[in-house]
Amino acid sequence: MPLLEIKNLSVSIPTPDGDVHAVRAVSLDIERGEIHGVIGESGCGKTMTGMAALGLVPKGARIQADRFHFDGEDLRENAVRLRGRRIGLISQDPAAALNPVLSIASQMDDVIRAHRDMPRRARRAEAAGLLAATGLPDPERVLRSYPHQLSGGMQQRVVIAQALATGADFLIADEPTTALDVSVGAQVLALLRKLVAERGLTVLMITHDMDVIAEACDRATVLYAGRSIETGPVDDVLQRPGHPYTRALLAALPDAAPHAARLSAIEGSIPAPRSTIAGCAFAPRCPQAMPVCAAEPPPERGNDGRRWLCHLPEGTR
Amino acid sequence: MKKLVHRLGIPGSIALAIVTLFVLVAILAPWIAPYPLQGAGAPNVIAKLQPPSASYWLGTDHLGRDILSRIIYGTRVSLTNGLLIVAFSLLIGLPVGLAAGYFGGWIDEALMRGTDVFLAFPALLLAVLMAAALGPGFLNSIIAVAVTWWPWYARLARAEVLVLRGQPYVEAARLSGVSHPRIIIRHILPATGRPLTVQAALDVGPALLTAAALSFLGLGILPPTADWGQMVDAGRKFFPARWWYSAMPGMTIFIIALAFSVLGDALRDRKGGASRASA
Numbered sequence: 001m002p003l004l005e006i007k008n009l010s011v012s013i014p015t016p017d018g019d020v021h022a023v024r025a026v027s028l029d030i031e032r033g034e035i036h037g038v039i040g041e042s043g044c045g046k047t048m049t050g051m052a053a054l055g056l057v058p059k060g061a062r063i064q065a066d067r068f069h070f071d072g073e074d075l076r077e078n079a080v081r082l083r084g085r086r087i088g089l090i091s092q093d094p095a096a097a098l099n100p101v102l103s104i105a106s107q108m109d110d111v112i113r114a115h116r117d118m119p120r121r122a123r124r125a126e127a128a129g130l131l132a133a134t135g136l137p138d139p140e141r142v143l144r145s146y147p148h149q150l151s152g153g154m155q156q157r158v159v160i161a162q163a164l165a166t167g168a169d170f171l172i173a174d175e176p177t178t179a180l181d182v183s184v185g186a187q188v189l190a191l192l193r194k195l196v197a198e199r200g201l202t203v204l205m206i207t208h209d210m211d212v213i214a215e216a217c218d219r220a221t222v223l224y225a226g227r228s229i230e231t232g233p234v235d236d237v238l239q240r241p242g243h244p245y246t247r248a249l250l251a252a253l254p255d256a257a258p259h260a261a262r263l264s265a266i267e268g269s270i271p272a273p274r275s276t277i278a279g280c281a282f283a284p285r286c287p288q289a290m291p292v293c294a295a296e297p298p299p300e301r302g303n304d305g306r307r308w309l310c311h312l313p314e315g316t317r
Numbered sequence: 318m319k320k321l322v323h324r325l326g327i328p329g330s331i332a333l334a335i336v337t338l339f340v341l342v343a344i345l346a347p348w349i350a351p352y353p354l355q356g357a358g359a360p361n362v363i364a365k366l367q368p369p370s371a372s373y374w375l376g377t378d379h380l381g382r383d384i385l386s387r388i389i390y391g392t393r394v395s396l397t398n399g400l401l402i403v404a405f406s407l408l409i410g411l412p413v414g415l416a417a418g419y420f421g422g423w424i425d426e427a428l429m430r431g432t433d434v435f436l437a438f439p440a441l442l443l444a445v446l447m448a449a450a451l452g453p454g455f456l457n458s459i460i461a462v463a464v465t466w467w468p469w470y471a472r473l474a475r476a477e478v479l480v481l482r483g484q485p486y487v488e489a490a491r492l493s494g495v496s497h498p499r500i501i502i503r504h505i506l507p508a509t510g511r512p513l514t515v516q517a518a519l520d521v522g523p524a525l526l527t528a529a530a531l532s533f534l535g536l537g538i539l540p541p542t543a544d545w546g547q548m549v550d551a552g553r554k555f556f557p558a559r560w561w562y563s564a565m566p567g568m569t570i571f572i573i574a575l576a577f578s579v580l581g582d583a584l585r586d587r588k589g590g591a592s593r594a595s596a
Contacts (some may be wrong), residue, residue, distance in 0.1 A: 054492065096485035099504055110503060111493040159489070166493050270536030 003170060003202050004030040007067040011048050013058055019215050020273045022048040024226035035196055035203040037213040040223035043270055046206045050172045054089060055079025086139040088168035092175040094155035097146040105143040130161040135191055153184035161183055174206045189216040210253055214238055225271050225281035230308035240299055242308035245282045290313060329583020335576035343392040356386030358541030371559040376561035377449045384565050390543040399525030403517045404460045410467035414474025419482055419501060440465040444527060446538035458537035462527045473516060477509040515584065522577020529570050547568050
């Protein structure tokens with residue numbers, strides 16, 4: 001059984017001008033011990049999917065799903081209890097996730113004491129151990145530091161150490177490398193891979209960066225307009241994309257284009273989050289669109305673990 | 318010193334000096350008052366209602382007591398009044414504001430609507446009503462003023478908390494399973510504490526002014542304890558012929574209230590450093 005099981009998740013937020021469909025139909029299975037990437041452009045619902053799993057949807061939002069389970073427990077009822085215990089969040093901006101006026105030691109201590117009953121000294125040792133586990137050299141010095149004395153990469157390691165301190169075995173990493181420069185970001189991704197291997201963690205990696213997917217993830221799901229349109233092992237998704245949107249995304253990568261050529265972009269823009277979509281959401285922008293695409297929801301192609309939604313028959317690329 | 322004058326400006330520095338002087342006077346009252354016994358209330362009927370002179374710099378009252386000594390002793394009462402009013406107000410207002418801002422929802426609604434009830438009355442009228450209901454006396458007059466004072470702190474605290482509550486590090490702490498009380502103590506209280514303490518320090522002046530007003534109306538400090546407001550009231554019967562009896566304590570109230578007000582403005586606009594005192 002997958003650790004996180006999402007089938008047909010939708011999140012809609014009522015507003016005076018009608019419902020905003022932040023997530024329309026996302027299906028996602030995350031197996032234990034894998035890093036599962038969720039990729040899509042802004043507004044595709046990737047962050048909202050993660051927040052729904054943490055029970056952090058806006059007030060009044062409606063969550064509906066055929067299945068929305070974490071380790072057999074329904075997240076619609078248990079998200080608030082599970083977060084901070086089994087589900088942790090690594091946020092986009094580590095500098096903002098740390099209180100600027102408190103030392104790392106006291107912020108680590110707050111988390112450890114909330115989860116474990118140990119004497120002060122043991123908590124301090126635990127904190128140092130966790131920081132060391134995230135690859136921070138000289139953890140004692142880091143503990144004495146304040147957030148502004150640490151680099152972005154170090155701050156992100158502290159945030160990861162805090163997530164580990166909760167004892168969580170499932171981490172939701174919401175663009176964990178966006179605020180970091182490329183080389184530091186790569187180190188943080190390597191660290192996450194190492195922690196997954198050593199501690200049996202499972203990670204949901206939310207990103208808009210194909211490189212992050214290629215570098216760190218085992219499997220990936222592509223989101224478009226609040227729907228999961230393609231999922232599969234990373235190599236398959238990147239090398240043999242089934243959905244025209246995934247292909248267009250990959251074609252838009254700078255290294256896919258010949259040097260000095262104009263970068264390719266996807267024409268048009270994503271459908272408005274308030275609109276209702278009859279057929280395939282990508283149809284208006286799709287170079288291979290057929291009349292049926294705008295009218296009927298696309299059928300599922302592929303097989304177990306490698307699926308995409310498209311009217312184009314398999315093999316026609 | 319020079320740096321301080323630069324940061325507060327000249328009026329602000331003078332105001333600070335005056336406030337400091339009053340604090341010192343309050344502490345040192347028995348040693349600096351020319352007639353400590355009279356300051357504490359002992360009558361001296363052979364020198365009733367004498368005009369200012371070399372031996373009684375500010376004149377004497379209807380019981381022959383040296384007005385300067387009475388004012389010096391009154392400083393203790395007035396400053397204590399001001400401090401305690403603000404302290405009591407913080408004690409009620411801060412927790413109410415913290416709870417309302419942090420938990421939001423119906424808790425916020427209930428607490429802030431309750432607060433609004435107190436704000437709906439004119440402050441002095443409410444204080445007079447409370448004092449009349451509780452009866453005169455040191456503690457009662459403080460409670461009476463504090464009842465009208467705390468809603469402002471509740472509002473200020475709530476406003477600060479609303480900003481802080483949305484900080485990612487507060488959410489991150491929450492997501493790491495840190496408990497509500499701990500988040501409030503660790504992340505919220507220290508940050509709201511600073512602007513609130515500045516505001517509270519500045520409120521000591523207006524608070525003691527209100528307490529003096531209650532004393533003037535006979536609802537505050539009772540004789541023989543020296544109190545400025547009560548002295549102004551007692552001297553009223555002899556005004557204007559024995560003008561000094563009311564005028565001297567009146568001037569004192571005026572000076573300290575002005576000093577606190579100027580100091581407050583100076584702190585708000587002080588140069589350098591964050592001016593988070595603006596409320």
